[in-house]
Amino acid sequence: MPEPLKNLLHEALVSEMADRIAANASSFDKARFVKLATDGLGALELMERSALVRDGLFATLPDDFPEAASILKASLPAPGRAGLTGWMLLPVNQFIAARGPDYFEIGLQLLKALTPHFTGEFGIRPFIHRDQQRALAIISGWVADPDQHVRRLASEGTRPRLPWAMRLPRLVKDPVPILPILTALMDDPEDYVRRSVANSLNDIAKDHPDMVAAFIADHIEGASAERRRLLKHASRTLLKKGHAQALANFGFGAAASLECELRLVNSEVMFGEGLDFEIRVTNAGQTTHSLMIDYAIHHVKADGSLSPKVFKCKTVTLAPGQSHAIGRRHAMRPITTRRYYPGEHRIAILVNGAESASETFVLRMPSPDRG
Template structure:
């Protein structure tokens, strides 16, 4: 499992939080050795990453719980509502993933119980990898659960490329076993669930774009929830200008527009400054048009070459002969995933996947 570097986030598991966990588990299991737990968890804590701390706490809990797995889970079920942070509750499904693979049914039922307190999305994945057919059968039932967290788990836990977790290689190779679950959730009343479905489908587009578009084409995309999922599921393909993906959201045609008065200000900036994009979009036809408007920045790399990144700007319907002013402000700053280098950065205005105007700014 890979993870971003978030120095502040790992402090969720600091010494004060360890004290809280020890207090709460002692309240539900009087035989728990509080001092042993705190000593083992706290040893070298500062040098551990977020996920390493989570696993350390889980392993130290295991040392203080009964060796009998069902008894240990009964204690952790009582602990779940007493923990004071949703991320901290991930120690509970992590316990199931680390110690429960030999008791499939009890473990999966326990993951379903734990997920409303935080999420079991990471912990369910070892069970999917161990017995995909059996796990998906259970997750199909979860997709019809009354609790939105359980329904989301059916989609989120089975994402082929879930961030911070390992890939589910079998589902990367063949996503078809997930089609019934994703279809069942396509009009879920919870936005929380629909976002997961969209992200799941976006994962699949990395390996099987046509499969995703075939599935979406079979959905009633005139219905608002399905249309919303389609737009977000296809976002990577839309940024790439994929004509079929654009067509599924009603923007597959060549835009009949002109882009005028493009300005990028200021034209010379320092790292940490903002740029402002502004242009006038004018229809050249007497019918309304569905338009997907993005912009692409060609970032200068250390080698002097460039690497392009597309940013969403607007999706809109431009009236017949309509005119619209479009603006966007962006701060140019470093991230863990992108370091900026001096030089001229070209900026393209993309409309329905085609570049219709270009400007530039220079980073000093």
């Protein structure tokens, strides 16, 4: 069993954090900070723990934000000196997010200094929410920064739907202002940065699929292998949904000459086991086709309706008359993101986004007294 994420922010870390701040501010009340920041800490989840430590910073750092920012910046690591790093900086993000927007440039510069030692993507979002134009004008200047972490902050911090973070509703509605940032970082030398660009584009695709498909089309011709991988990763939601332009961007066009067969090895599945199935795709036409083969499980919901979830399977190229067979097992076991219900489910095979074959199967739940 992996260690709970919340335990990364613990009492010993808070105490070490206090020592590192006190080394740069003689007036900092270490004992009071530790007392406030650890009172009831063990009963809290990660973000609640971070908020408690942030409140300890509110109570013990100077009320004057520029002075507090100077202390925090001086407390960051430097050559030959330990400093605030790692999970210590999550509550610092929250501190800057709450106090920094009133001192716009000072707050953003502190996040820029902080991000090589953890990440500033959580703290930066209230600045964008407060004054998007002003914030993006500053952030856009970071795309050429020599530090990869700063460049990544420019893309990751501006993601419209960044997980765990404040949503940016104006950018959800109109993401055009961040496209120049993503374009500038598309060919970044670091995969770490390029993956952030891809994730941001994927965020945008959830609300503006046609915009992202057109963006990909504009940037895929003559693309390097690295850029092509980025663009495909950025298109993953669109490809799963069978968006026609997104599929065409990667050579997955409609092919009426394809034949697809689906065979279920077991049409009844006991929860905790798996659905075994076989797919056979044949190119009955006269031209070669590139095929993206996925499958969707249509799960039974509490009200008896079906809800599909698409899973990646395989990409193949078939010459005229050629066939390809695939065997898979889809596990039906407990996961934290889905509740399973017994009854008749459906599996559908998707070839280049189009449903090409389907079958039903029954999911059975073990009796409560089983075993």
